[in-house]
Amino acid sequence: MRTLLNVIWLVFAGIWLALGYALAGIVCCILIVTIPFGIASFRIAAYALWPFGRTVVRDPDSGVLSLIGNIIWFVVAGIWLAIGHVVTSIPLFLSVIGIPMGVANLKLIPVSLLPLGARIVDID
Template sequence: MRTLLNVIWLVFAGIWLAIGYALAGIICCILIVTIPFGIASFRIAAYALWPFGRTVVRDPDSGVFSLIGNIIWFVVAGVWLAIGHVVTSIPLFLSIIGIPMGWANLKLVPVSLLPLGARIVDID
């Protein structure tokens, strides 16, 4: 079932989200100072491609630099990305077929808010 949901997600939403996050990651890596944000964007892009069967886990040993980076990310991009995920999940919830896709979109909110110090792992 996860594979079917991931394929449907990939076709209708995942590929576009992943491309957006990957482009943001490329821009962040070009700017050199923002390379940690670029790496986080690539990690979110991979999660956006195949979200079912995976979850976000916080790394307790991430340190103070992750905290500072997350504060900067939250102010500059995190709030807007989270709002975008919530707003796009609302129409998905209006149809029965779109409900799992809405949940997948909402699963991206925590990692889009605070991506540094987060790991994406398989549920199994």
């Protein structure tokens, strides 16, 4: 079932989200100072491609630099990404078939708000 949901997600939403996060990651890596944000964007892009069967886990050993980076990310991009995920999930909830896609879109909010110090792991 996860594979079927992932394929449907990939076709209708995942590819576009992943491309957006990958483009942001490329821009962040070009601007040398923001490379940690670029790496986080690539991690979110991979999660956006195939979200079913995976979850976000916080790394307790992330340290104070992750905290500072997350604060900067939250102010500059995180809040806007979270709002975008909420807004795009609303139309998905309007159809029965779109409900799992809306849930997957909402699952991206924690990692899009605070990406540094987060790991994406399989649920199994």
